[in-house]
Amino acid sequence: xxxxxxxSYNKTIWGPLELVEKLYPEAEEIGASVRDLPGLKTPLGRxxxxxxxxxxxxxxxxxxxxxxxxxDLLSEFYEYHALMMEEEGAVIVGLLVGLNVIDANLCVKxxxxxxxxxxxxxxxxxKNEEDIGNKERNVQIAAILDQKNYVEELNxxxxxxxxxxxxxxxxxxxxxxxxxxxxxxxxxxIIKLQEENHQLRSENKLILMKxxxxxxxxxxxxxxxxxxxxxxxxxxxxxYNEARRQLRDESQLRQDVENELAVQVSMKHEIELxxxxxxxxxxxxxxxxxxxxxxxxxxxxxxxxxxxxxxxSEDGLKEKNEIIALLEEKTSKITAAMRQxxxxxxxxxxxxxxxxxxxxxxxxxxxQDQYKLVKDISF
Numbered sequence: 001x002x003x004x005x006x007x008s009y010n011k012t013i014w015g016p017l018e019l020v021e022k023l024y025p026e027a028e029e030i031g032a033s034v035r036d037l038p039g040l041k042t043p044l045g046r047x048x049x050x051x052x053x054x055x056x057x058x059x060x061x062x063x064x065x066x067x068x069x070x071x072d073l074l075s076e077f078y079e080y081h082a083l084m085m086e087e088e089g090a091v092i093v094g095l096l097v098g099l100n101v102i103d104a105n106l107c108v109k110x111x112x113x114x115x116x117x118x119x120x121x122x123x124x125x126x127k128n129e130e131d132i133g134n135k136e137r138n139v140q141i142a143a144i145l146d147q148k149n150y151v152e153e154l155n156x157x158x159x160x161x162x163x164x165x166x167x168x169x170x171x172x173x174x175x176x177x178x179x180x181x182x183x184x185x186x187x188x189x190i191i192k193l194q195e196e197n198h199q200l201r202s203e204n205k206l207i208l209m210k211x212x213x214x215x216x217x218x219x220x221x222x223x224x225x226x227x228x229x230x231x232x233x234x235x236x237x238x239x240y241n242e243a244r245r246q247l248r249d250e251s252q253l254r255q256d257v258e259n260e261l262a263v264q265v266s267m268k269h270e271i272e273l274x275x276x277x278x279x280x281x282x283x284x285x286x287x288x289x290x291x292x293x294x295x296x297x298x299x300x301x302x303x304x305x306x307x308x309x310x311x312x313s314e315d316g317l318k319e320k321n322e323i324i325a326l327l328e329e330k331t332s333k334i335t336a337a338m339r340q341x342x343x344x345x346x347x348x349x350x351x352x353x354x355x356x357x358x359x360x361x362x363x364x365x366x367x368q369d370q371y372k373l374v375k376d377i378s379f
Contacts, residue, residue, distance in 0.1 A: 014043030016067060016077045016084075017050050023066040030054060037108065045114035052106040061096040068093050105148065 020027045030053045034046050054060040067074070068089050078084050083092075 012043040013047040014050075016074060017047055019070070019073055020063045020067055023070060024063055026059070027054075027063055030057070040113060042114040048113040049108050052104075052108055055099060055102075055104045056106060058100040058104075060099060061093060064093045064096060103148075 018031065021031045030050055033053065034040070034049045037046075037049055040046050040049060051060065054063055068084060071085060074084055083089050
């Protein structure tokens with residue numbers, strides 16, 4: 001049987017503890033503080049400092065639980081028969097939850113965590129009779145504990161404010177980068193718009209010069225057309241009078257057509273109203289027809305149900321008649337059997353009486369013989 005070991009022979013404990021930072025983001029602060037500690041040269045010292053900080057945070061069990069779940073990652077640091085790869089490792093991690101009750105205040109800075117600790121002196125933590133009677137020291141210890149709790153609470157609040165400030169700084173940095181990108185895009189757009197404006201101004205100058213030339217040409221043409229218009233105005237007046245007369249006739253025709261259209265529209269409204277009334281009547285008749293069909297289907301269903309019940313009752317009546325015939329036949333058989341039993345009981349009774357009489361006679365004869373024998377013996 002292979003002997004279990006906590007670690008494999010060629011790995012250190014600091015390797016798997018570094019994995020906790022990836023699996024549990026809250027452990028990044030402990031890892032960073034351990035790396036920043038001066039005087040730690042070996043991985044074993046870093047692991048001891050990490051364990052002390054996790055114990056003071058009251059999260060050692062949570063960190064190790066996240067680590068022991070990922071057994072595929074632990075296989076890089078532990079042998080397959082190591083304790084952390086077995087079920088006992090999960091049990092040990094569950095027992096470490098009890099350490100969360102203890103308020104640990106361990107020293108990390110200035111300690112020689114790289115070398116092996118030989119003997120731990122617990123005498124300073126033991127109470128003697130002098131300490132029990134020393135009330136002032138107890139008061140000082142209580143005040144120190146209160147200050148410790150206050151400092152821890154203040155530290156938690158500062159950590160929360162620092163995290164919120166970090167999140168705000170991140171959001172501000174993101175917004176700042178977005179604004180810088182938008183400002184660069186806006187500058188590029190302004191440069192493009194300035195170039196387009198310069199181009200449009202040059203085009204506008206060219207268009208203005210062309211329009212001036214075109215206006216001069218059109219002015220000459222208008223003057224010539226004006227002279228021709230004056231000559232042709234007389235003919236246009238005559239054409240205007242003819243067109244006005246035709247317009248009057250067409251307006252009269254339009255008035256007549258509009259009157260006929262109004263009459264047609266009124267007739268169309270009356271027809272639409274009549275169609276709506278007919279549609280309403282048709283819908284009502286359809287609704288009544290649907291109701292009558294539903295009633296007819298219900299009557300059909302009731303008739304079918306009554307017919308099925310009638311057939312069921314007839315079948316039940318036939319079965320009951322057959323059962324009654326069978327019962328009558330059985331009762332006749334039972335009465336015949338009872339008569340036979342009564343006859344046999346009477347025969348047995350007579351036989352028992354005859355047997356009893358014979359037994360009584362035999363007993364009386366035997367008693368007489370015994371009396372004679374006793375009498376002879378007495379003589």
